[in-house]
Amino acid sequence: MTEPQLSPYLTEFEDIPGTYVFNTFRSRQGFHLNQFCMSLMKADNRAAFKADNAAYLAAWDLTDAQRDAVLARDWTGMMREGGNIYFLSKLFSTDGHSFQHVAAIMTGATQAQYAQMMLAGGRDPQGCRSKADPSL
Amino acid sequence: MARIVAGVTTSHVPAIGAMIDQGRQQEPYWAPIFGGFEFSKRWMAELKPDVAIVIYNDHASAFDASIFPTFALGCADRYLPADEGWGRRPVPTVMGHADLACHIAQHMILDEFDLTVVNRMDVDHGLTVPLNLLFGDLKADQAWPCQVIPLPINVIQYPPPTGKRCYAMGQALRRAVESWPGNERVVVFGTGGMSHQLQGTRAGFINTPWDTRFLDNLTLDPLALTRITHAEYVREAGSEGIELVMWLAMRGALDERVREVYRFYHVPCSNTALGHIILEND
Numbered sequence: 147m148t149e150p151q152l153s154p155y156l157t158e159f160e161d162i163p164g165t166y167v168f169n170t171f172r173s174r175q176g177f178h179l180n181q182f183c184m185s186l187m188k189a190d191n192r193a194a195f196k197a198d199n200a201a202y203l204a205a206w207d208l209t210d211a212q213r214d215a216v217l218a219r220d221w222t223g224m225m226r227e228g229g230n231i232y233f234l235s236k237l238f239s240t241d242g243h244s245f246q247h248v249a250a251i252m253t254g255a256t257q258a259q260y261a262q263m264m265l266a267g268g269r270d271p272q273g274c275r276s277k278a279d280p281s282l
Numbered sequence: 283m284a285r286i287v288a289g290v291t292t293s294h295v296p297a298i299g300a301m302i303d304q305g306r307q308q309e310p311y312w313a314p315i316f317g318g319f320e321f322s323k324r325w326m327a328e329l330k331p332d333v334a335i336v337i338y339n340d341h342a343s344a345f346d347a348s349i350f351p352t353f354a355l356g357c358a359d360r361y362l363p364a365d366e367g368w369g370r371r372p373v374p375t376v377m378g379h380a381d382l383a384c385h386i387a388q389h390m391i392l393d394e395f396d397l398t399v400v401n402r403m404d405v406d407h408g409l410t411v412p413l414n415l416l417f418g419d420l421k422a423d424q425a426w427p428c429q430v431i432p433l434p435i436n437v438i439q440y441p442p443p444t445g446k447r448c449y450a451m452g453q454a455l456r457r458a459v460e461s462w463p464g465n466e467r468v469v470v471f472g473t474g475g476m477s478h479q480l481q482g483t484r485a486g487f488i489n490t491p492w493d494t495r496f497l498d499n500l501t502l503d504p505l506a507l508t509r510i511t512h513a514e515y516v517r518e519a520g521s522e523g524i525e526l527v528m529w530l531a532m533r534g535a536l537d538e539r540v541r542e543v544y545r546f547y548h549v550p551c552s553n554t555a556l557g558h559i560i561l562e563n564d
Contacts, residue, residue, distance in 0.1 A: 155441065158513035164484030165521050169440040173347065180347040187343070187365050222482075231481045231522075232341040232438055239367025244297065249485035249553050260486060264550035268477075268488025275517050 163277045164253075168230045176228020179216070182206040183233040186240045195240065221248050284382070284459045284466040288329060288543075289536045289561045290322070291472040291500075291529045292415055294338060296407040297552040299371055302419050315556060318546035319415045322560060325544065326416045331469040333379050333429045335455065336409050337531045338473040340434045341366070344403035350439040351398035353451060355390075356405075356432035357383040364404035372422040373410050379429035382462055386431070389458035395451055405432055412473045415558070428469075435531065437474070437524050445527045446508040452534020459535075472532025474525025476547075476557035477518070487520035488555045493547065496526060497559055501542045504533045522554075537563040 152160065159167045166172070173180075182203065185191045195202040203213055215223030216237070224234055231248075238248050250260030263269060273279045298315065301307055307316045343364035345351065361376040387399050409432055414420070417427055433455075436442050443451070452470070459468055476496065479487040496519075499507050507530055515524045533540075543560040 155512075158511075159440075159516060162484075162513070162517050164482040165479065165516060166482055167440050167516065167521065168438060173350070173439050177347050180342070184342060184346045186367055189365070189369070192367070225481060230342065230347075230438060233347065235341070236367040244552070245480055246297075246552055249480055252481060253483050253485050263486055264488075264553065267490070267549055268555065269479075269484065269486040271487065271489045271492075271518065274484050274487065 161276050161278070163274055163279070166225045172228045172230075174228070176212075176230060176233075178207045179212045179224065179227060179229050180233035182208065182216070183229070183236040186236040192240050221252050225252075284333075284462040284464050284468055286456055286459055286470055286535050287331060287467045287562070289470045289472065289532045289540070290412075290416060290559070291475070291532055292412050292558040293475055293551065293554055293556040294408045294411040294473045295551045295554050295556060296366070296411065299407045299411045299414065302414050303372055307419070315548055315551050318548055318556075318558065321544055322416055322546075322558065323418055325560060326469075329469065330467075331428050332466040333382060333431060333468045334413070334471055335431045335433055335459075335468060336412060336471040336473065337433045337435060337528045338408035338412070338471070339437045339525060339528065340403075341406050341408055342438065343406035344400070344434070350436045351434070352436050352443050353395070354398040354400050354434045355383055355387050356400050356403060356434075357387055358401055358403070361403060361405045361430075361432060363410050364406040366406055371407070371410055373414065374420050374422060374424050374426050376405055376409065376413070376426060376430045376432070379431055379466075382464065382466065383431045385462050386455065386458040389461055390454050393454050393457060395454040403432070408434075408473060412471050416471075433531075435528050437527060441512060442524060442527060444512070445510055445530045448527045448531035449504065449508045449534035452531040455531070456535040470532045470535045472529040474528050475519070475523060476526065476555040477520050477523045478554035479520030480522050480553055482521070484520070486553060488549055489518055489520070490549060490555065492518045493555050493557055497545060497547065497557060500529065500533055500559060500561065501540055504530065507533075533561075536561055539564040
Protein backbone atom coordinates (compact mmCIF):
# COMPACT_ATOMS: atom_id res chain seq x y z
CA MET A 147 0.00 0.00 0.00
CA THR A 148 1.63 3.25 -1.06
CA GLU A 149 0.84 6.47 0.68
CA PRO A 150 -1.18 8.56 -1.75
CA GLN A 151 -0.31 12.04 -2.91
CA LEU A 152 -1.66 14.23 -0.13
CA SER A 153 -4.65 16.35 -1.05
CA PRO A 154 -4.58 20.05 -0.12
CA TYR A 155 -7.01 19.13 2.70
CA LEU A 156 -4.63 16.58 4.22
CA THR A 157 -1.52 18.69 3.56
CA GLU A 158 -2.77 21.31 6.02
CA PHE A 159 -2.53 18.81 8.89
CA GLU A 160 1.07 17.91 8.03
CA ASP A 161 2.31 21.13 9.59
CA ILE A 162 0.83 20.28 13.01
CA PRO A 163 3.54 18.66 15.14
CA GLY A 164 3.26 15.49 17.21
CA THR A 165 -0.14 14.51 15.84
CA TYR A 166 -1.50 11.55 13.87
CA VAL A 167 -4.57 12.37 11.80
CA PHE A 168 -6.50 9.14 11.22
CA ASN A 169 -7.39 9.61 7.57
CA THR A 170 -8.79 7.03 5.17
CA PHE A 171 -5.29 5.89 4.20
CA ARG A 172 -4.34 5.21 7.82
CA SER A 173 -7.71 3.55 8.32
CA ARG A 174 -6.92 1.00 5.58
CA GLN A 175 -3.34 0.59 6.76
CA GLY A 176 -4.45 -0.10 10.33
CA PHE A 177 -7.61 -2.08 9.58
CA HIS A 178 -6.53 -5.47 10.96
CA LEU A 179 -4.66 -3.91 13.90
CA ASN A 180 -7.75 -1.93 14.86
CA GLN A 181 -10.03 -4.95 14.41
CA PHE A 182 -7.76 -7.01 16.67
CA CYS A 183 -8.19 -4.28 19.30
CA MET A 184 -11.97 -4.40 18.84
CA SER A 185 -11.95 -8.13 19.56
CA LEU A 186 -10.81 -7.29 23.11
CA MET A 187 -14.25 -5.88 23.88
CA LYS A 188 -15.32 -9.45 24.69
CA ALA A 189 -14.29 -10.92 28.05
CA ASP A 190 -13.46 -14.35 26.57
CA ASN A 191 -11.14 -12.79 24.02
CA ARG A 192 -9.45 -10.68 26.69
CA ALA A 193 -8.77 -13.82 28.72
CA ALA A 194 -7.35 -15.66 25.71
CA PHE A 195 -5.16 -12.69 24.75
CA LYS A 196 -3.87 -12.27 28.30
CA ALA A 197 -3.05 -15.97 28.52
CA ASP A 198 -0.84 -15.84 25.42
CA ASN A 199 -0.41 -12.57 23.51
CA ALA A 200 1.56 -14.05 20.62
CA ALA A 201 -0.74 -17.04 20.09
CA TYR A 202 -3.79 -14.78 20.07
CA LEU A 203 -2.16 -12.40 17.59
CA ALA A 204 -1.29 -15.25 15.24
CA ALA A 205 -4.95 -15.42 14.19
CA TRP A 206 -4.87 -11.79 13.03
CA ASP A 207 -3.55 -10.59 9.68
CA LEU A 208 -1.10 -8.04 11.09
CA THR A 209 2.12 -6.83 9.50
CA ASP A 210 5.32 -7.72 11.35
CA ALA A 211 5.67 -4.09 12.41
CA GLN A 212 2.13 -4.05 13.80
CA ARG A 213 2.60 -7.36 15.65
CA ASP A 214 5.93 -6.26 17.13
CA ALA A 215 4.43 -2.94 18.24
CA VAL A 216 1.53 -4.69 19.99
CA LEU A 217 3.79 -7.18 21.77
CA ALA A 218 6.12 -4.37 22.90
CA ARG A 219 3.14 -2.10 23.77
CA ASP A 220 4.85 0.49 21.58
CA TRP A 221 1.88 2.88 21.39
CA THR A 222 3.57 5.36 19.07
CA GLY A 223 4.58 2.45 16.84
CA MET A 224 0.97 1.28 16.70
CA MET A 225 -0.19 4.79 15.79
CA ARG A 226 2.46 4.95 13.05
CA GLU A 227 1.19 1.62 11.65
CA GLY A 228 -2.38 2.88 11.32
CA GLY A 229 -3.71 2.33 14.84
CA ASN A 230 -6.29 4.75 16.14
CA ILE A 231 -6.28 5.78 19.78
CA TYR A 232 -9.92 4.77 20.39
CA PHE A 233 -9.24 1.30 19.03
CA LEU A 234 -5.96 1.06 20.93
CA SER A 235 -7.89 1.98 24.09
CA LYS A 236 -9.36 -1.55 24.07
CA LEU A 237 -5.82 -2.90 24.30
CA PHE A 238 -4.63 -0.63 27.10
CA SER A 239 -7.91 -1.12 28.98
CA THR A 240 -7.30 -4.86 28.77
CA ASP A 241 -3.88 -4.16 30.30
CA GLY A 242 -5.58 -2.14 33.05
CA HIS A 243 -4.22 1.22 31.90
CA SER A 244 -5.87 4.61 31.40
CA PHE A 245 -5.77 7.10 28.54
CA GLN A 246 -3.51 9.24 30.71
CA HIS A 247 -1.04 6.39 31.19
CA VAL A 248 -0.70 5.92 27.44
CA ALA A 249 -0.73 9.64 26.62
CA ALA A 250 2.16 10.13 29.04
CA ILE A 251 4.18 7.36 27.38
CA MET A 252 3.62 8.85 23.93
CA THR A 253 4.95 12.22 25.09
CA GLY A 254 8.04 10.63 26.63
CA ALA A 255 7.07 11.76 30.14
CA THR A 256 6.38 9.70 33.22
CA GLN A 257 2.73 9.50 34.18
CA ALA A 258 3.47 11.65 37.25
CA GLN A 259 5.15 14.35 35.13
CA TYR A 260 2.32 14.26 32.62
CA ALA A 261 -0.35 14.46 35.34
CA GLN A 262 1.50 17.44 36.82
CA MET A 263 1.54 19.17 33.43
CA MET A 264 -2.22 18.65 33.18
CA LEU A 265 -2.79 19.99 36.71
CA ALA A 266 -0.79 23.08 35.74
CA GLY A 267 -3.21 23.74 32.87
CA GLY A 268 -2.08 21.30 30.19
CA ARG A 269 0.35 21.64 27.33
CA ASP A 270 0.64 25.28 26.30
CA PRO A 271 -0.34 25.85 22.64
CA GLN A 272 2.50 28.36 22.44
CA GLY A 273 5.25 26.59 20.57
CA CYS A 274 3.31 23.55 19.33
CA ARG A 275 0.89 24.92 16.78
CA SER A 276 3.21 24.42 13.83
CA LYS A 277 6.27 22.37 12.94
CA ALA A 278 7.94 25.73 12.41
CA ASP A 279 7.65 26.26 16.19
CA PRO A 280 10.66 25.08 18.12
CA SER A 281 9.32 23.31 21.21
CA LEU A 282 8.23 19.85 20.00
CA MET B 283 -46.07 19.10 17.78
CA ALA B 284 -42.97 17.98 19.66
CA ARG B 285 -40.68 20.82 20.71
CA ILE B 286 -37.02 21.28 21.43
CA VAL B 287 -36.94 23.02 24.80
CA ALA B 288 -33.23 23.36 25.50
CA GLY B 289 -29.73 22.45 24.43
CA VAL B 290 -26.93 21.09 26.58
CA THR B 291 -23.30 20.50 25.73
CA THR B 292 -20.80 18.66 27.82
CA SER B 293 -17.49 16.83 27.51
CA HIS B 294 -17.84 13.07 27.82
CA VAL B 295 -14.51 12.04 29.39
CA PRO B 296 -14.50 8.25 30.05
CA ALA B 297 -12.71 8.65 33.41
CA ILE B 298 -15.81 10.47 34.71
CA GLY B 299 -17.79 7.28 34.13
CA ALA B 300 -15.10 5.20 35.80
CA MET B 301 -15.14 7.47 38.89
CA ILE B 302 -18.93 7.20 39.14
CA ASP B 303 -18.79 3.43 38.78
CA GLN B 304 -16.13 3.23 41.51
CA GLY B 305 -17.88 5.74 43.81
CA ARG B 306 -14.92 8.14 43.79
CA GLN B 307 -16.78 11.40 43.03
CA GLN B 308 -15.75 13.01 46.33
CA GLU B 309 -12.00 12.61 45.85
CA PRO B 310 -10.26 16.03 45.79
CA TYR B 311 -9.38 15.79 42.09
CA TRP B 312 -12.94 14.89 41.07
CA ALA B 313 -15.14 16.80 43.53
CA PRO B 314 -14.86 20.16 41.66
CA ILE B 315 -15.70 18.41 38.40
CA PHE B 316 -18.85 16.77 39.71
CA GLY B 317 -19.64 19.96 41.65
CA GLY B 318 -19.77 21.81 38.33
CA PHE B 319 -22.87 19.82 37.39
CA GLU B 320 -24.90 20.29 40.58
CA PHE B 321 -26.81 23.25 39.16
CA SER B 322 -27.27 21.39 35.89
CA LYS B 323 -28.83 18.36 37.56
CA ARG B 324 -31.31 20.57 39.42
CA TRP B 325 -32.08 22.43 36.19
CA MET B 326 -32.64 19.16 34.35
CA ALA B 327 -34.83 17.77 37.14
CA GLU B 328 -37.06 20.85 36.76
CA LEU B 329 -37.04 20.73 32.97
CA LYS B 330 -38.31 17.12 32.99
CA PRO B 331 -37.84 16.45 29.27
CA ASP B 332 -39.65 13.49 27.71
CA VAL B 333 -36.84 12.75 25.28
CA ALA B 334 -33.12 13.48 25.09
CA ILE B 335 -31.56 13.40 21.63
CA VAL B 336 -27.89 12.80 22.38
CA ILE B 337 -25.43 13.82 19.66
CA TYR B 338 -22.16 12.08 20.44
CA ASN B 339 -19.49 10.03 18.79
CA ASP B 340 -19.02 6.34 19.00
CA HIS B 341 -15.44 5.60 20.12
CA ALA B 342 -14.97 2.35 18.20
CA SER B 343 -17.61 0.62 20.29
CA ALA B 344 -20.77 0.10 18.23
CA PHE B 345 -18.96 0.60 14.93
CA ASP B 346 -15.70 -1.20 14.30
CA ALA B 347 -13.14 -0.32 11.62
CA SER B 348 -15.46 -1.80 8.95
CA ILE B 349 -17.71 1.24 8.88
CA PHE B 350 -17.60 4.90 9.87
CA PRO B 351 -21.11 6.33 9.39
CA THR B 352 -20.88 10.12 9.12
CA PHE B 353 -24.32 10.71 10.66
CA ALA B 354 -26.31 7.87 12.21
CA LEU B 355 -29.54 7.68 14.19
CA GLY B 356 -30.53 5.05 16.73
CA CYS B 357 -34.00 3.76 15.93
CA ALA B 358 -34.05 0.91 18.47
CA ASP B 359 -36.19 0.40 21.56
CA ARG B 360 -33.20 0.00 23.86
CA TYR B 361 -29.42 0.28 23.95
CA LEU B 362 -27.04 -1.50 26.29
CA PRO B 363 -23.94 0.25 27.66
CA ALA B 364 -20.97 -0.97 25.60
CA ASP B 365 -18.13 -3.11 26.93
CA GLU B 366 -15.18 -0.85 26.10
CA GLY B 367 -12.56 -3.23 27.41
CA TRP B 368 -13.40 -3.42 31.11
CA GLY B 369 -17.01 -4.70 31.10
CA ARG B 370 -20.31 -2.90 30.57
CA ARG B 371 -20.82 0.20 32.71
CA PRO B 372 -23.29 -0.51 35.55
CA VAL B 373 -25.74 2.16 34.42
CA PRO B 374 -29.38 1.74 33.37
CA THR B 375 -30.21 0.37 29.95
CA VAL B 376 -30.91 3.32 27.66
CA MET B 377 -34.52 3.22 26.55
CA GLY B 378 -35.11 4.60 23.07
CA HIS B 379 -38.09 6.29 21.44
CA ALA B 380 -38.19 4.20 18.31
CA ASP B 381 -41.36 5.75 16.86
CA LEU B 382 -40.03 9.29 17.10
CA ALA B 383 -36.58 8.21 15.92
CA CYS B 384 -38.01 6.49 12.82
CA HIS B 385 -40.05 9.61 12.09
CA ILE B 386 -36.93 11.76 12.43
CA ALA B 387 -34.99 9.45 10.10
CA GLN B 388 -37.72 9.55 7.46
CA HIS B 389 -38.22 13.30 7.73
CA MET B 390 -34.51 14.12 7.62
CA ILE B 391 -33.74 11.82 4.71
CA LEU B 392 -36.65 13.24 2.67
CA ASP B 393 -35.38 16.68 3.76
CA GLU B 394 -32.14 15.62 1.98
CA PHE B 395 -30.15 14.85 5.13
CA ASP B 396 -29.08 11.27 4.56
CA LEU B 397 -28.71 9.59 7.94
CA THR B 398 -27.71 5.98 8.51
CA VAL B 399 -30.49 4.16 10.39
CA VAL B 400 -29.19 1.93 13.20
CA ASN B 401 -31.55 -0.72 14.57
CA ARG B 402 -29.13 -2.26 17.02
CA MET B 403 -26.07 -0.85 18.76
CA ASP B 404 -24.44 -0.52 22.14
CA VAL B 405 -23.77 2.98 23.46
CA ASP B 406 -20.42 3.91 24.95
CA HIS B 407 -19.15 6.54 27.39
CA GLY B 408 -19.80 9.24 24.79
CA LEU B 409 -23.50 8.86 25.56
CA THR B 410 -23.67 7.42 29.08
CA VAL B 411 -21.30 9.93 30.74
CA PRO B 412 -23.37 12.97 29.66
CA LEU B 413 -26.53 11.20 30.89
CA ASN B 414 -24.84 10.67 34.28
CA LEU B 415 -23.69 14.29 34.47
CA LEU B 416 -27.18 15.66 33.82
CA PHE B 417 -29.43 12.97 35.32
CA GLY B 418 -27.26 11.69 38.17
CA ASP B 419 -25.43 8.57 39.23
CA LEU B 420 -28.08 5.98 38.42
CA LYS B 421 -27.32 2.30 38.81
CA ALA B 422 -28.07 -0.57 36.47
CA ASP B 423 -31.30 -1.54 38.25
CA GLN B 424 -32.69 2.01 38.00
CA ALA B 425 -34.08 3.84 34.97
CA TRP B 426 -33.02 7.01 33.17
CA PRO B 427 -35.79 9.58 33.65
CA CYS B 428 -36.48 10.04 29.92
CA GLN B 429 -36.29 8.27 26.61
CA VAL B 430 -33.10 8.73 24.61
CA ILE B 431 -32.42 8.90 20.88
CA PRO B 432 -28.70 8.42 20.11
CA LEU B 433 -27.30 10.36 17.17
CA PRO B 434 -23.67 9.34 16.60
CA ILE B 435 -21.45 11.46 14.33
CA ASN B 436 -18.11 10.24 12.98
CA VAL B 437 -15.28 12.37 14.35
CA ILE B 438 -12.68 9.58 14.35
CA GLN B 439 -11.86 9.01 10.70
CA TYR B 440 -10.96 12.10 8.66
CA PRO B 441 -12.72 13.85 7.21
CA PRO B 442 -15.50 14.10 9.76
CA PRO B 443 -18.40 16.33 8.70
CA THR B 444 -17.69 20.06 8.74
CA GLY B 445 -18.99 22.22 11.56
CA LYS B 446 -21.21 23.95 9.03
CA ARG B 447 -22.74 20.63 7.98
CA CYS B 448 -23.29 19.65 11.62
CA TYR B 449 -25.06 22.95 12.25
CA ALA B 450 -27.28 22.34 9.21
CA MET B 451 -27.98 18.84 10.52
CA GLY B 452 -29.17 20.36 13.78
CA GLN B 453 -31.53 22.60 11.82
CA ALA B 454 -32.89 19.60 9.93
CA LEU B 455 -33.24 17.69 13.19
CA ARG B 456 -35.35 20.49 14.58
CA ARG B 457 -37.64 20.48 11.53
CA ALA B 458 -38.06 16.73 11.92
CA VAL B 459 -38.88 16.97 15.64
CA GLU B 460 -41.36 19.78 15.07
CA SER B 461 -43.19 17.79 12.39
CA TRP B 462 -43.94 14.96 14.87
CA PRO B 463 -47.57 15.03 16.05
CA GLY B 464 -46.80 14.05 19.66
CA ASN B 465 -46.32 16.56 22.47
CA GLU B 466 -42.89 15.44 23.59
CA ARG B 467 -40.55 18.02 25.08
CA VAL B 468 -37.09 17.32 23.75
CA VAL B 469 -33.67 18.32 25.03
CA VAL B 470 -30.74 18.07 22.62
CA PHE B 471 -27.26 17.17 23.87
CA GLY B 472 -24.06 17.98 21.98
CA THR B 473 -21.17 16.15 23.59
CA GLY B 474 -17.39 15.87 23.49
CA GLY B 475 -14.64 18.49 23.52
CA MET B 476 -13.29 20.85 24.55
CA SER B 477 -9.59 21.21 23.71
CA HIS B 478 -7.75 17.93 24.20
CA GLN B 479 -5.30 15.65 22.48
CA LEU B 480 -4.89 12.01 23.49
CA GLN B 481 -2.09 10.96 21.17
CA GLY B 482 1.36 11.74 19.87
CA THR B 483 4.03 13.91 21.46
CA ARG B 484 1.53 16.77 21.57
CA ALA B 485 -0.81 14.88 23.96
CA GLY B 486 -2.09 17.00 26.83
CA PHE B 487 -2.69 20.02 24.60
CA ILE B 488 -5.12 22.52 26.19
CA ASN B 489 -6.13 25.92 24.76
CA THR B 490 -8.28 27.78 27.27
CA PRO B 491 -8.50 31.13 25.41
CA TRP B 492 -9.70 29.32 22.27
CA ASP B 493 -12.22 27.25 24.27
CA THR B 494 -13.53 30.38 25.97
CA ARG B 495 -14.13 32.09 22.63
CA PHE B 496 -15.94 28.97 21.44
CA LEU B 497 -18.18 29.00 24.53
CA ASP B 498 -18.87 32.74 24.09
CA ASN B 499 -19.71 32.38 20.42
CA LEU B 500 -22.23 29.59 20.97
CA THR B 501 -24.48 32.44 22.07
CA LEU B 502 -22.93 35.48 20.38
CA ASP B 503 -21.99 34.26 16.91
CA PRO B 504 -22.57 30.55 16.18
CA LEU B 505 -22.19 31.14 12.44
CA ALA B 506 -18.59 32.22 13.04
CA LEU B 507 -18.03 28.85 14.70
CA THR B 508 -19.37 27.02 11.64
CA ARG B 509 -16.48 28.50 9.62
CA ILE B 510 -13.77 26.84 11.72
CA THR B 511 -11.85 24.41 9.51
CA HIS B 512 -10.80 20.91 10.56
CA ALA B 513 -7.17 22.00 10.49
CA GLU B 514 -7.96 24.86 12.87
CA TYR B 515 -9.70 22.46 15.27
CA VAL B 516 -6.67 20.17 15.32
CA ARG B 517 -4.17 23.03 15.55
CA GLU B 518 -6.04 25.10 18.16
CA ALA B 519 -8.14 22.52 20.07
CA GLY B 520 -6.00 19.38 19.68
CA SER B 521 -6.68 16.28 17.63
CA GLU B 522 -9.64 15.18 19.75
CA GLY B 523 -10.97 18.74 20.05
CA ILE B 524 -12.57 18.05 16.66
CA GLU B 525 -15.46 16.62 18.72
CA LEU B 526 -16.66 20.23 19.08
CA VAL B 527 -18.36 20.00 15.68
CA MET B 528 -20.99 17.99 17.57
CA TRP B 529 -21.73 21.01 19.75
CA LEU B 530 -22.61 22.89 16.55
CA ALA B 531 -25.10 20.15 15.65
CA MET B 532 -26.86 20.82 18.96
CA ARG B 533 -26.63 24.57 18.36
CA GLY B 534 -28.32 24.27 14.96
CA ALA B 535 -31.37 22.71 16.62
CA LEU B 536 -32.01 25.87 18.69
CA ASP B 537 -33.20 29.35 17.74
CA GLU B 538 -30.78 31.87 16.24
CA ARG B 539 -31.02 33.80 19.51
CA VAL B 540 -30.40 31.82 22.65
CA ARG B 541 -29.79 32.56 26.31
CA GLU B 542 -26.86 31.06 28.20
CA VAL B 543 -28.34 29.57 31.36
CA TYR B 544 -25.19 28.06 32.78
CA ARG B 545 -21.53 27.49 31.95
CA PHE B 546 -18.84 25.37 33.54
CA TYR B 547 -15.22 25.04 32.40
CA HIS B 548 -12.54 23.08 34.20
CA VAL B 549 -8.96 22.03 33.48
CA PRO B 550 -7.90 19.28 33.80
CA CYS B 551 -10.34 16.44 33.60
CA SER B 552 -7.95 13.59 32.89
CA ASN B 553 -6.46 14.77 29.54
CA THR B 554 -9.23 17.20 28.73
CA ALA B 555 -10.50 20.73 29.13
CA LEU B 556 -13.99 19.96 30.34
CA GLY B 557 -16.65 22.33 29.01
CA HIS B 558 -20.36 22.41 29.70
CA ILE B 559 -23.04 24.90 28.74
CA ILE B 560 -26.83 25.07 28.94
CA LEU B 561 -28.71 27.11 26.34
CA GLU B 562 -32.40 27.96 26.11
CA ASN B 563 -34.18 29.69 23.24
CA ASP B 564 -34.41 33.40 24.11
